[in-house]
Amino acid sequence: MDWTQLPLGPLQTNCYILSNDEKECIIFDPGAEGESLVAWLKQNGLKPLAVLLTHAHFDHIGAVEQVRQEFHIPVYLHKEEEEWMENPALNGSARFELGEVKARAADHLLTNEAALTIGSFSFRLFHTPGHSPGSISYFFEEGNVVFAGDTLFMGSIGRTDLRGGNHEQLLKSIHNHLLSLPEEVIVLPGHGPATTIGDEMDSNPFLNGF
Structure with a gap:
């Protein structure tokens, strides 16, 4: 298994590509530059199986439609943000001067913390609200990595001044879920x-006292 970080768009949102030896892959947070992302996937001979979203802010979903239509793959998102993909007021794009972002609703809505298996890829799901109400962290134990979205960054944490944000809830999410993982686990932030x-x-x- 291998992962690649691809910063995309004006906010340099990290899209991650997790691939196996058979060239199958999972796409995390295709935030922008859909044509370039599709071209990169094809150039590397990869076969996408699904899009997994850590949350539905505009800078994480901007290329969802291009990827979904090109490869005919499903999109996964937490149920708390079920309506955000189609609504610029909810996904935040209406607030910023970068153009409104819309995408069709997710194909699969995640509702609990459980295991998710797609092809040969298996994840443990952690509902980690605080940055947004439907934020999810995907722990890929085989690769010793957690795709944390905008929950936890190097030396920082996610902002909580957007719709549904809650600072105390974010800290609890980090403490109860992410900090319970082994210390050697790699955190892949948004x-x-x-x-x-x-x-x-x-x-x-920001984590002093934990």
Whole structure:
């Protein structure tokens, strides 16, 4: 298994491609630059199986339609944000001067913390609200990585001033779910460089007291 980080769009939102030896892959948060992303996937001979969204803010869903239509694959999202894909006021794009973003509703709505298996890829799901009400972190144990979206960053945490954000809830999500993972687990955030659970426990100023 291998993962690749592809920062996309004006906010440089991290799209991640998780692939196996058979060239099958999962796409996390295709946020923008759909044509370039599709071209990259084809150039690398990859066969996408699904799109997994950590949440439905506009900068994480901007290329969903191009990827979904090109490869005919399903999109997964937490039920708490069921209406966000189609609504610029909910997904935040109406607030910023970057153009409204819309996509068709997700094909599969996730409602609980459980296991999710797609092809040969198996994930543990953590509902980690706070940055947004439907934020999900996907723990891929085989690869020792967690796709954390905008919940936890290197040296920082997600903003909580957008619709449905809650600072206290975000800290609880990080503490109860992410910090319970082994310290060597790699955290793949929605923006910026990768980090580890151990490094954030040791040095993240927003997590003092945990």
